[in-house]
Amino acid sequence: MINIKDYFKTSSSTIEKLHIFDDKIIKICKEIIEAKKANKKLLVAGNGGSCSDSEHFVGELLCTYKDRSRDPVSAISLASLPAAVTAWCNDFGFLTYYKRQVQAHGKPGDILFLISTGGGEEKSGASMSLVEAAKEAKRRNLKVISLVGKTGGILKEISDIAIIVESNVTSFIQEAHIVILHCICENLDVELSK
Numbered sequence: 001m002i003n004i005k006d007y008f009k010t011s012s013s014t015i016e017k018l019h020i021f022d023d024k025i026i027k028i029c030k031e032i033i034e035a036k037k038a039n040k041k042l043l044v045a046g047n048g049g050s051c052s053d054s055e056h057f058v059g060e061l062l063c064t065y066k067d068r069s070r071d072p073v074s075a076i077s078l079a080s081l082p083a084a085v086t087a088w089c090n091d092f093g094f095l096t097y098y099k100r101q102v103q104a105h106g107k108p109g110d111i112l113f114l115i116s117t118g119g120g121e122e123k124s125g126a127s128m129s130l131v132e133a134a135k136e137a138k139r140r141n142l143k144v145i146s147l148v149g150k151t152g153g154i155l156k157e158i159s160d161i162a163i164i165v166e167s168n169v170t171s172f173i174q175e176a177h178i179v180i181l182h183c184i185c186e187n188l189d190v191e192l193s194k
Contacts, residue, residue: 014165014172015179021163025180028145028161029187032073035111035143036192041074043105043142045098046115047127049174051079053115057181065185070192076105078133098133108141115181117173119146119153119164127153134158147180149173 032042042061046054054077061073078101079085088097102112112133120131131154134144138158145162146155150173152164165176 010169011172011175014167014169014176017166018176018179018183021180024161024163025183025187028163029184029191031111031143031145031161032184032188033191035109036071036073038109039074040107040109040111041076041105042111042113043076043078043102043137044113044115045078045101045130045133047129049170050115050117050177053174053177053181054078054113055080056178057113057115057185060181060185061188065182065189067189067193070189073188073192078102078105095129096132098129099136102133102136102140102142106137106140106142109143111143111145112137114144114146114148114155114159115177116146116153116155117149117170117177119148119150119155119162121153127155131155131158147177149176 044054044058058075058077061075078098085097088100114130116127116130118126120127134155137144144159146159147163148155149165150168152162156162156164163180165173167173
């Protein structure tokens with residue numbers, strides 16, 4: 001068995017370092033608020049566990065976080081249509097699926113919000129579907145925001161704002177990402193309730 005105390009200690013130390021991203025988190029919140037004021041939307045995507053985090057984030061934005069009186073934030077999870085995912089992937093492969101969703105839904109001024117533990121690596125092919133979506137978003141004048149980990153991968157270069165969690169352990173990166181997403185929601189509750 002693992003040393004449970006050490007596990008939680010390492011996880012906590014990753015989360016405790018997130019305060020270094022205060023300015024970026026505030027900037028992300030301002031971008032989302034400005035998009036909302038301009039009747040723009042967020043397109044949110046991730047793969048695997050990060051896909052689950054993207055669905056969670058969209059749920060918080062559309063529904064409520066803590067403030068039940070806050071207006072909804074327009075957000076779409078790009079992985080939430082199984083028929084579309086399976087149709088596109090069956091005929092064309094997964095690499096371009098999120099790109100296709102950006103082509104379908106993305107308008108100038110919208111935000112593409114990507115969550116990835118690695119940030120996209122050409123050599124391994126990991127998260128390249130998100131990289132393709134980011135490139136398409138930039139072509140269509142969407143803002144690109146990324147939560148990544150490890151080295152930040154290709155997404156750190158493409159994104160307008162990238163938060164790179166200082167860890168090489170996927171589980172710790174994902175735990176940090178959900179804390180960041182909740183912090184964003186907390187800020188949006190406060191600012192959108194004014």
